[in-house]
Amino acid sequence: MPRILRMTDPSPQLARPSSGQCKPAYRKWLLGLALVHLLAVIAEPLFFYSRSDVQAGPEFLALRRGLGPYVDWMYLDHGYFFFAPNPGPSHLVGIRDQSVVFPDRKEQWPRLLYHRYFMLSEFYNSSFAPTALDPQDMADRLFVERWETDRRFYRTLQRSISRSVRARLGTGLEQERGLDQDLESDQELVLVRLERPLFGPLEVLSGVKRLGDSRDLIVLPEGPAGPDRPSETSEPEPARAAPVGAFP
DSSP: OOOOOOOOOOOHHHHSOOOOOOOHHHHHHHHHHHHHHHHHHHHHHHHHHHOOSSOOOHHHHHHHHHTHHHHHHHTOOOOTTTTSSSOOOEEEEEETTSOOEESOTTTSOSHHHHHHHHHHHHHHHHTOOOSSOOGGGGGOHHHHHHHHHHHHHHHHHHHHHHHHHHHHHHHTTTGGGTOOOOOOTTOOOOEEEEEEOOOOHHHHHHTSSOTTOGGGOEEOOSSOSSTTSOOOTTSOOOOOOEEOOSOO
């Protein structure tokens, strides 16, 4: 006779209805991770909008420093100033007595390479520390200490960029641009900070101003104006802000 198959009782595990909820221990960990990520997302904009030319909000600065490794790893600090609703002028770096300026969209291509040079020039300008302070600023000891620290970092950045540009000059790649190839091996190139002002809508629509016109570039000074200001002996005299037309 054929064997009769009978239904058996369902397994207790299958009969138990699923609650659809995470275990309490897991919920605590996930909630903590979500909170840390949320703080990391808002740490950079809070730090950016609370800072000034002198200092930043201490609580937001502490938050940004504490979450710094995670913010950098997740790339959550991607240029809030550049994409702000009210962007400012752009900045370039030139070499004094040479016809070298970067970023240069004719030299640095594809566009990603140009963007790297652009970010380098903006970082160099944002790291600027003057050669000397005004007398009224010298009375603040903390301000002087911050200036000395910023000045050492700025000079280190100057020397690094100067060595990199010198290496390119030594290869002969820039001979067609009229560069002086007789520089001594230990001579430090003098970097010049350039600013391209942001034109208004009427200037652009009227065609009076060209976005790439080198005559609109402005040489930014390296220190306080005036012949009686103290400056470092290893650096050139600070230049006054004035239009420049020698750069391409």
